[in-house]
Amino acid sequence: MVNVCSLCKKAEMKEVEDQVEEIGTRKTVVTDTICDNCAQRYPDSLVKAHFDHFRYALKLITGETLFFTDADILGDYATLTLDKSPGSDDGFELNAPRGVDVRIDQIVWCIDTGNG
Numbered sequence: 001m002v003n004v005c006s007l008c009k010k011a012e013m014k015e016v017e018d019q020v021e022e023i024g025t026r027k028t029v030v031t032d033t034i035c036d037n038c039a040q041r042y043p044d045s046l047v048k049a050h051f052d053h054f055r056y057a058l059k060l061i062t063g064e065t066l067f068f069t070d071a072d073i074l075g076d077y078a079t080l081t082l083d084k085s086p087g088s089d090d091g092f093e094l095n096a097p098r099g100v101d102v103r104i105d106q107i108v109w110c111i112d113t114g115n116g
């Protein structure tokens, strides 16, 4: 069975069961849709934000904290949809109705804020 990675679109020549074994159960939501290269390249919570609308935060190497609800990952960049809900006011404020493009290698940490 040939799977196609949802992030890089490259064919992944592995059985789904093998990916689940190699990557582990912590990514069960997305393990059957991304390849090993993408699983190693992108933070878990950023990958989750690509598939699952929720509340996330990340810190850039330049010091800003961004709160976001979705991430569209493409190569070296992720386009974040910023979270304007209460509780996200502590971070860096941007007027970015079409999202903000962030370089993957400039992310210090990224979290899924939980509670849902």
Ligand SMILES: [Zn+2]
Residues within 6 Å of the ligand: 005, 006, 007, 008, 009, 010, 034, 035, 036, 037, 038, 039
């Ligand atoms: Zn991939």
